[in-house]
Amino acid sequence: MxxxxxxxxxxxxxxxxxxxxxxxxxxxxxxxxxxxxxxxxxxxxxxxxxxxxxxxxxxxxxxxxxxxxxxxxxxxxxxxHANLPSFDEQKSESSMKIRPPRRSGYRRRSHPYTCRTVYAKDIEDGYTWRKYGQKIIYGTTHQRSYFRCTHKFDRECQATRQVQKTEDASMFAITYMGEHTCMDATKSAAAPCIISFKTAGDTANTQREAPLFSAPLLPSMKLECDEEVLSGHSPRSASSEFLVFPDLSDLKGSAPAALFAGGASDQYDVTSSINQSPTSCLDMEFDPETFIFDDMLDFGGIN
DNA sequence: TGTATTTGACCCTA
DNA sequence: TAGGGTCAAATACA
Structure with missing residues (x-):
């Protein structure tokens, strides 16, 4: 009640x-x-x-x-709508098509989760991830790997990420979707929008449990609004934000390790979590190099 | 033996 | 229908 x-x-x-x-x-x-x-x-x-x-x-x-x-x-x-059929269910019911039973728990990416892309030389981020898929993406030279949080089932953590090497293979483009809820019990005091990492000395394995330290975003970290997406070509969105930093291993010790910028990797997932800080969510920053206001304002049909 | 990764198939969206 | 995201069986590993 x-x-x-x-x-x-x-x-x-x-x-x-x-x-x-x-x-x-x-x-x-x-x-x-x-x-x-x-x-x-x-x-x-x-x-x-x-x-x-x-x-x-x-x-x-x-x-x-x-x-x-x-x-x-x-x-x-x-x-x-919590107790109503999903759109998918309604669709399948209305279509009257006979098909084998769908795999249980199958869900596509259109859910309104937070989506952020970062670039790093190391895919370490302090969380435990389990790889569940790998794909060759059309027009790209490197495969994209799909990870979900290890605690997806035991703690119902919905966080997932996609990892793909950049075109020159010098860095990883890591797209995070969803917020980690698996850490709530252990780091409730930690500020949202903080990503934590273990020290770089412990990088032999990609599997990580609780972070060793937490640090907020630093103003000095470069926040870009770039139209580049993971594939490295064909701009799709003007609302993507990326944090670019050279190497996570350089951020050990007291160095800030947070790397998220609120934003989205594509226009269909342009959501920022309510849990994010004003820095990453409310203060929208636009890079004049890539965000052309005048072009956008020239609607043509509106006079 | 339990857990993680690989990989082909399935399924959804544009 | 193509491309991309996810599932799950097979396989590898500790």
């Missing part, structure tokens, strides 16, 4: 947050539209800057709203 009431209360709280962010986004978009209508009459310096600011506000509002919805349980709670 109490827990149900608590769940319902938190759901409404989340719903309010989402609505608030969406309303803010709508307001910013409305102002941006008005500004766009005045584009021809305003000098560039009075147009470009405010337009960019408004666009950032819009994107930020949507990002935060999506972040709030960025967990499956939250989404289910909000939609009240």
């Amino acid at each position: 109490d827990s149900h009431d608590h769940d319902q209360g938190s759901s409404w709280q989340v719903m309010n947050m989402v609505i608030r962010e969406l309303l803010k986004g709508q307001d910013s978009a409305t102002r941006l539209q008005a500004l766009l209508q005045l584009k021809e009459t305003l000098p560039p310096e009075n147009y470009s800057g405010p337009a960019k600011d408004l666009l950032v506000e819009v994107l930020g509002s949507f990002s935060r709203a999506i972040s709030v919805l960025g967990t499956e349980t939250t989404a289910e709670a909000l939609l009240g």
